[in-house]
Amino acid sequence: MKPILEVKNMTMDFGGLRAIDSLDLYINKGEIVALIGPNGAGKTTFFNCITGIYTPTSGDVLINPQGKQERINGLKTNIVTRKGLARTFQNIRLFTSMTVLENVMVGCHAVTHTGVMGAIFRGKSTLAEEKFIVEKSYEILKKIGLEKYVDELAVNLPYGAQRLLEIARAMATDPFLLLLDEPAAGMNPQETAELDELILKIRDNEGISILLIEHDMKLVMSLSERIYVVDYGKKIGEGVPEEIRNNPVVIKAYLGEEIDA
Amino acid sequence: MDFEYFAQLFLGGLTRGSIYALIALGYTMVYGIIELINFAHGEIYMIGAFTGLIIASVFTMLGFPTLAVVVLAGMAAIVYSCAYGFTMEKIAYKPLRNAPRLSALISAIGMSLFLQNYVLLAQTSDFLPFPSLIPDFEFWEPYAHILTSPELVIIITTVVVMILLTFLIKFTQIGKAMRATSQDKMMAALLGINVDRVISVTFIVGSATAAIGGILIASHIGQINFYMGFIAGIKAFVAAVLGGIGSIPGAVLGALVLGWTESFFTGYISSDYEDVFAFLFLVVILIFRPSGILGRAETKKV
Amino acid sequence: MTAKDEIKKSFLASIWFMFLTFPLMVIKVNTVTDTVEWRWHNMVLVGIGAFFLSMLWRYLLKRQADGSKKEKKEGPGIIQRLLQKKELTLPGIIIIGCFTLLFPHIFSMYQTNIMISALIYVMLGLGLNIVIGLAGLLDLGYVAFFAVGAYSYALLNLHYGVVFWIALPLGGLLAALFGIILGYPVLRLRGDYLAIVTLGFGEIIRLVLENWNEFSFGPSGIANIPKPGLPGTDLSLQGSTIFIFYIIVALVIFTIFVINRLENSRIGRAWIALKDDEIACQSMGINKAKTKLRAFALGATWAGMGGVVFAAKTTFINPASFTIWESVIILCTVVLGGMGSIAGVISGALLLILLPEYLRDFGQFRMITFGAVLVLMMVFRPGGMIENVRKTYKFEKN
Amino acid sequence: MLKLRNIETFYGNIQALKNINMDVKEGEIITLIGANGAGKSTTLMTICGVTKARRGEVHFQGQPIHGMTPDKIVALGINQVPEGRHIFPYLTVMENLDMGTFLRKDTENIKKDLEYIFDLFPRLAERRHQAGGTLSGGEQQMLAISRAIMTRPKLLLLDEPSLGLAPIIVKQIFDIIKKINKENNTTIFLVEQNANLALKIAHRGYVMETGSITMSDTGENLLSNEDVKKAYLGI
Amino acid sequence: GDTIKLGVAGAHSGDLASYGLPSVKAAELVVKKINAQGGVLGKQVELLVEDDVCKPEVAGNTATKLVSDGADVVMGHICSGATKSALGIYKDSGIIAMSPSATGPGLTLSGEYPNFFRTIAHDAAQAQLQTKYAMNVLKVKKIAVLHDKGDYGKGQAELAQKYFTEAGADVVLFEGVTPGAVDYSAIVTKVRSKRPDLVVWGGYHPEASKIVTLMRKKRMKTLFMGGDGVKDDTFIKVAGKYCEGVYATGPMDISKNPLAVAAKKEHQDTYGSDPGAFFDNAYAATLALLNAIEKAGSTDYDAIVKALHTEYVDTPLGKIKFDANGDATGIGFSVYQVKDGTFVEQK
Ligand SMILES: Nc1ncnc2c1ncn2[C@@H]1O[C@H](COP(=O)(O)OP(=O)(O)OP(=O)(O)O)[C@@H](O)[C@H]1O
């Protein structure tokens, strides 16, 4: 079976700056994969290229959720989302004037259909759909553990909870692959441990594969099945956590001599 | 058509553009610093012209020599425009600094109406003749049929003001403070910048350029009334946006481009649709350069 | 601060304003006879006025600062709380409803007439509110759609005898079409760039109407536009005014109904999300272009219908009724009332349109008062008269 | 050097700080740890005058500074690396650093400091002409810290400096903190989620819970405190 | 009621206020004088002054307001567009309106508004006079027509174009300029390149003076001619030496009329300044209306209309009454030329 996401030979230039340099990467169904590397290595840019925020300069992004491969680079962000790739942002981007529940409800947009006429006449199918959206959103919040905040304004949540809400919102789009950009940033060790469990649960219970950017090595090493390491846009290492931990190139460029995990 | 005609239209466009530029400069500075479309900027320009006229008339009647009158009137116009700009910011904009941006815009619209009618009531609704403060230069006579002396002065002043302002922003301490304030007020304060003072200074500088514009333009067209700021303000706003709002050279370039567009369109096609064309041109430029000709592109990273 | 400080400050303010208003208020030159009139009494007035106003100003600002602390403690303001009280809704609606029904019979025709104008602006405000308040797109050329509606009716009627009732939906439709045509090229623009381009479009429409005589009769406009009739009856001036009043009331109710439903729907949420964060919004699978165009088109529809009613009401239209100034006023109604809030927009439009009419007694001080009111309203109630407390979806466990 | 007395800060009706008392001595590194939303950032903002305390007093070197505007406070020698970095997005890396010297007049030393910074973060040297807004998250964090160093403060307030940085850089940052504390005798007030590392380098630490200080002790003692271990060290 | 209510409507704020405000002053002066003499039909006259900003839609409200407030007759409005939209309302309410300045031909000639009168001649008469004078006296062959795109200006320009073409002149340019613009050098350049003998202007004086000034500053000697929007002392005040030699048509010279002299003096005494545009016309209109009421013996619509059509009244404009269309008789236009800073009537 083909991997669900396969990136071949991707390059991304900003003017003269090569942020991603012929990168190859794949993710199999049900995997948790981590993408790590020094600051400015191009990790976030990589996410942006996959999700249509940037169009890569060259290379292929292929997805294969249901046994049929499809090339998605150059597609608009909203189309990519509808194809089943959802993401969170390194700098939190919640809908600030909305409540927690509404944020997740917006996430359901991709999987619902009510149009202008439907909204105005509010017929049976519209009402049913509204009900479906609310229930689904609440379910997701429960799974993530945010149900106690359901009617709070998203901006009033503590930082850690906001990161979780981003994940919840992304899950509402029914993705087959979730791209998480530094989900543990700004969390204390206690909260990070909870996040660890949560991500595992998402993969195991929902069957959503995960690609993760993170600088918290404890989280990365305990969660991921495989790890890619990039520096200056190039892949400098690839393998299971144990291999990476002992890879001298990676240690030199990224981890430093001793690891506090 | 022949070259002379083209040249005349070119120079006409240049003059008109320079006029827009003198007003647009203040517009763009204020916008740059507090992201406010200062609808009342045109009124500051109008007040500058009125003050200039009043002071000039008083001194003329007192029998001062022409040169002294020009200097005194010019200074009074600048001082008063600055004072109005300063006061306006304190009353109508400062209390709104943390409010939604549109609220400040409405406040600016209200200010514009207020000042217009204030001048109408305090002075007159009539058009007043504005003396030609700039004499016809002897040496320029051979070219006067193409470009009059006041027009020449306007063009030169615009260039000088632009250079001075660019210098101010790029190379002085207050300019540095302005740049910081315009991008992140809290951080600017955390680096020791007095944000309130910087904003006041910006209004004062912007008003001073409006006053200079007010006097020069009024003596070019020879008349003023309380309503003169409105259309000039709108056009200057268009020019500032065309050039990339917030950018000093952008304001001048945008104004010139607008001036030329209107001039050539009138000259070669028809002045009936002059503004239609100017606006269409604006749309086309913004479609290809969504942040204006010299505006900075959106560089916020995802 | 001590009372002495206060007085000192006000005193300084008074000096400052005397200086500020000196040339314009005190000197009046007559350039023909070369005489100067010194109006020193004005300076005295300004001095005294500024002193007390400055006291009042600082007192109000301070009270506002304290007030905002207190008010927040109690939750939303009184008006919001009244609006939220479910048990008051029904009686409220009945009272307002009766009042509205009786309005033209209680008050004079003039009152009814300006009320019609105000209600047309309510419609315009509500329509613009979709574009600005919900979708966050700053549109300064909204009056263009209003013009499209008005001219649709006037021209269709003139050439093809189309009656009001057919023109009404048609005007809305045409305006929506224009909304899409205008919206499409400017999708990429943000914030104030969008504002200036829409302003440009508004002017373009007006200038075309002004110049293209063969099409629109140019600046001399179109006169004798028929008022809507009731089949079989011949309405007097009074009668038809009342009839139009009821029509516009019905339309406003219809507008509120539709906008309310749109706001609390999948579409409405997409608009708000788009306003909050475009990129995150797209990452939720929302099509930015489609969502924006929808806002433009739906916003324009109301302006179009409002335009049809306007043409029928004044029976004479020319391009002078569709200047930037009208767009600005509509924008003011939205912001002054309270952006995003339906009750706010309604009160904003009523205030802004009725105010200048009632200020007629101020004579020449009418517009200066109007300007001052705009500034003061914003300074002391920056969120608008009825600040939008968005009705967020409340989850009910079942 | 810095004294906080009975500070109470509100956001509208929400009380973010409740009766906070803290002391920072000259030359110290002190750290403030606490869960998300405890009020750590608010404490820093209150010191700098960005958010005003409703009650209480702040003294810096014996002088009351509550009620002063931020620019006045900064001029006394307090600087902050705020949460969220606040890089000037349209200024280049160089210009951002230059802004740090707004109040300085010693041109000579400025040059030296600049070299020092580029030495510490070669990454920034590479990116010196890039607009701040396009830097990666970590690069921005480095820039924010560097800009603060450029101000040469007497008291440096750091809000989660390690956020989003690669492990190797995190270690480097903590080394730098120690270094400028020793070499420049800069007093450091450090807010951190990475309590482990923070407490290791700090002379003293405070623990904050929902707006109140609940513990204060030396760094070592806090590190070995069972409650702290459970709640903040994830052990 | 126990007073006669006289509505005065026009632009009292906004960009055209300078045309509307003088009419208010005229009405005030007349009413003051008449009230001092015991009023009309033994009743005092009360003024109801309402602003219409020269906007049709506001004019509708203004008119209803006047009707609601019980105005017996209305002096106004100032602009043709606004007048047109208000007239319907007055007609339905049986109220007479008399404008001092609205010159749109259709207002009287269309026959749609029997309740409308004016103390100024209409634009078609004006354009015919302009044509005759320019062709026969000035002997021009090529003309350029410019206008301000407004209701009044463009209408005037179109009429000029029509009559000049019929008279055999060559109209080399017909264009509108943007009112309020800060600079007109492009259009002036264009005019120069077409080499017309005469520029005919349709519109108000502010733009006219800007254009003339610029033409002269650019050393152009082309003749310039405008209509009643230009024949205003403000024009000369503003354009100063640059308007020497400019032609303008306007109501026949009345400066020697003793009533006009007196009215001007009253204004100077009361307000300390010279009267503005259409002051005399407004003064005349007010007199005519009040006189008609007096003569009619009541405020009855038909009676007043009859009085207006039949009774002569002495005004600053001369002895006038109104023809079947509502135009004042004996009020014609003359051609003036600016000489030494005053308009001098050309025979
Ligand atoms: N829009 C852009 N224009 C120019 N350069 C950019 C742009 N976006 C990113 N870069 C540069 O590309 C490089 C990669 O950035 P990216 O954000 O992908 O890094 P990252 O790996 O996510 O780092 P971090 O861990 O610090 O978040 C950086 O050096 C950055 O400065």
Ligand SMILES: Nc1ncnc2c1ncn2[C@@H]1O[C@H](COP(=O)(O)OP(=O)(O)OP(=O)(O)O)[C@@H](O)[C@H]1O
């Ligand atoms: N601008 C604001 N308006 C309203 N409430 C705020 C604002 N900023 C912070 N708060 C609230 O004040 C409390 C303290 O926030 P603060 O940012 O100081 O916490 P923190 O300890 O720095 O947390 P973190 O670890 O997430 O940075 C939180 O409950 C937060 O929701």
Ligand SMILES: CC(C)C[C@H](N)C(=O)O
């Ligand atoms: C004010 C005037 C010059 C009005 C002009 N005659 C018109 O009919 O509109």
Ligand SMILES: [Mg+2]
């Ligand atoms: Mg990143």
Ligand SMILES: [Mg+2]
């Ligand atoms: Mg914090």
